Amino acid sequence: MPRFAANLSLMYTELPFLARFAAAARDGFRAVEYLFPYAYPAQELAQALNQHGLQQVLFNAPPGGRTVQDMARAWDGGMRGTLCLAGEEDSFRLGVWEALRYAQVLQCPRIHVMSGLVPPGAATQALRSTVLANLRWAAQTAADVGVEVLIEPINGRDMPGYYLQTQDQAHSLVQTVAALNLKVQMDLYHCQIMEGDVATKLRKYLPTGRVGHIQIAGVPERHEPDMGELHYPYLFDVIDTLGYAGWVGCEYRPRNGTSQGLGWMAR
Ligand SMILES: O=C(O)[C@@H](O)C(=O)CO
Numbered sequence: 001m002p003r004f005a006a007n008l009s010l011m012y013t014e015l016p017f018l019a020r021f022a023a024a025a026r027d028g029f030r031a032v033e034y035l036f037p038y039a040y041p042a043q044e045l046a047q048a049l050n051q052h053g054l055q056q057v058l059f060n061a062p063p064g065g066r067t068v069q070d071m072a073r074a075w076d077g078g079m080r081g082t083l084c085l086a087g088e089e090d091s092f093r094l095g096v097w098e099a100l101r102y103a104q105v106l107q108c109p110r111i112h113v114m115s116g117l118v119p120p121g122a123a124t125q126a127l128r129s130t131v132l133a134n135l136r137w138a139a140q141t142a143a144d145v146g147v148e149v150l151i152e153p154i155n156g157r158d159m160p161g162y163y164l165q166t167q168d169q170a171h172s173l174v175q176t177v178a179a180l181n182l183k184v185q186m187d188l189y190h191c192q193i194m195e196g197d198v199a200t201k202l203r204k205y206l207p208t209g210r211v212g213h214i215q216i217a218g219v220p221e222r223h224e225p226d227m228g229e230l231h232y233p234y235l236f237d238v239i240d241t242l243g244y245a246g247w248v249g250c251e252y253r254p255r256n257g258t259s260q261g262l263g264w265m266a267r
């Protein structure tokens, strides 16, 4: 059975954010992930992790903004990352530095940098050049403090115009940059919506060692993984058989209470 991490941005939303750590630990989770830590001081989050015996395994770099205040507000303002945005390199770097500062306090081994929404009329080649240059810099900077950088293909239905949408596109970027600490965050929910053939994609990409984190949810509702068109018991076997030793983030919106919906894990 894979090792599951609770995603505290989507799970336990019936509770205030800081109370979600205790709830996840009570339900047996040993690891958590969430989108953004920036609304809280890093020390306060580290204390919540320690108090409940939890490991932080993933969070996102700020999706935009140049000041700490703007970074915390960027998501609500519609920003979805700056990786592909020419002219936003300063903002990208400030965001990665801030994420790495949190990663060190939270002892989190990886951060996700969001690739951003494609500006109208942007040329494919120019976008890729910007992405590659930013990834080279981010991977080098994160390597200096022992942190991995992840990129995640996200489906274009939930996030229209998002730059990075397929596993092949992500792995091509990772191969081109060729930094050991640059990897793909493989969200099976997005993968099914954009591409399908999920088990084959797992068999193709897990053995490369370039998948740094997996996330799951039922498709298309994004509820528990026991509902929808993906048969997760089979996919968990595939993941285990391939010897994947990383974390699997439960990035889903519980149908009817988080704890009440965890029966799929016991089964
Ligand atoms: O899949 C997702 O939505 C997340 O993993 C994320 O980082 C951005 O929304």
Ligand SMILES: [Mg+2]
Pocket (backbone or CB within 6 Å): 152, 187, 215, 251
């Ligand atoms: Mg995801």
